[in-house]
Amino acid sequence: MTTLYAFGDLALVLIASIGIEVLVASLFDIGDRGLAAVALVTLVTNPVLNLVVGQLIYGNYSNDYPRRSIALVIVAEVAVVLIEWGLLVWALRKTAGGPRKLLGLSVTMNAASFVGVPFIYVTVVMFLTNLWSLVARA
Amino acid sequence: MAHLAIVRRVLIPVVPVTAWLAALSVKPAIAAADGILLPGTILAQEPTTWVALTPVVLALTALGLYGLWKMSGDSRRMESVPECDATEGESVS
Numbered sequence: 001m002t003t004l005y006a007f008g009d010l011a012l013v014l015i016a017s018i019g020i021e022v023l024v025a026s027l028f029d030i031g032d033r034g035l036a037a038v039a040l041v042t043l044v045t046n047p048v049l050n051l052v053v054g055q056l057i058y059g060n061y062s063n064d065y066p067r068r069s070i071a072l073v074i075v076a077e078v079a080v081v082l083i084e085w086g087l088l089v090w091a092l093r094k095t096a097g098g099p100r101k102l103l104g105l106s107v108t109m110n111a112a113s114f115v116g117v118p119f120i121y122v123t124v125v126m127f128l129t130n131l132w133s134l135v136a137r138a
Numbered sequence: 139m140a141h142l143a144i145v146r147r148v149l150i151p152v153v154p155v156t157a158w159l160a161a162l163s164v165k166p167a168i169a170a171a172d173g174i175l176l177p178g179t180i181l182a183q184e185p186t187t188w189v190a191l192t193p194v195v196l197a198l199t200a201l202g203l204y205g206l207w208k209m210s211g212d213s214r215r216m217e218s219v220p221e222c223d224a225t226e227g228e229s230v231s
Contacts, residue, residue, distance in 0.1 A: 006191055014198075037209055044202035047195040055188060091206040093213040 010047055016120040017046045021109040028105045034096035038109065041087045045080050052076070081110050 018039050025038040053076050085106040089099050096102070 007194070010191060010194070033209065033212075037206065040202045040205040040209070042202075044199050044206070047198045051188070051191055051195050087206055091209040091213065093210070093217055095213045095216050 010050060012124060013050055013117055013121060014043070014046050016117045016124075017113045018042045020113045020116045020120075024109040024112045025105055028097070028101065028108075030092070030096035030101075030105065034092060037088055037091045037096070038105075040091070041084045042113075044087060045084055049076055049080055077110060077114060081106050084110065 021038050021042050022035050025035055028034070030038075053073065056072055085099075085103050088096075088102045088106060092102070
């Protein structure tokens with residue numbers, strides 16, 4: 001059952017991330033190919049990020065947990081920004097703007113998903129939890 | 139591309155306001171959920187979860203990389219096509 005929840009966890013975070021990152025990318029005038037590339041880049045990095053961060057941070061509680069987890073999340077996010085930038089430059093070359101524009105896009109969309117995804121995640125999970133308790137009570 | 143222009147016009151004011159509201163709401167929501175509802179929390183609960191999810195994650199990564207590789211080839215072809223200055227119906231001389 002936990003594995004089933006974990007698949008749902010992964011899918012929800014992935015869908016929310018793709019949604020937010022594509023929405024933010026649409027502000028950058030990169031065309032439909034660019035938006036498709038953003039969705040694919042998120043598909044590459046997001047599940048790996050969640051799996052690795054999930055294990056490194058939440059799987060290993062210790063006394064320095066808060067400080068270490070913040071540092072790990074920051075390092076992971078910076079790595080994701082750089083990897084996504086590299087993948088976008090590789091996939092789009094100069095058909096959707098230069099490398100500097102794509103770096104700005106990578107920073108902005110990851111900042112937006114960093115803030116937005118936990119909000120969507122918590123909202124959806126709390127909604128489903130409340131719905132489940134209502135159904136169970138009925 | 140007109141629909142993208144409309145989306146941009148709507149989103150430019152909406153995104154910062156939403157991000158600000160989200161930043162305000164996340165902390166109380168997590169506190170209300172007793173700190174257990176963070177992305178990745180469920181992933182870390184059991185080693186079997188990690189083992190079961192790894193092939194799925196690798197498959198998704200491979201799928202994304204394949205799509206990007208195809209797109210990279212298309213981009214290379216688009217760049218190699220010489221730009222034409224003539225409008226439709228005119229000949230370049």
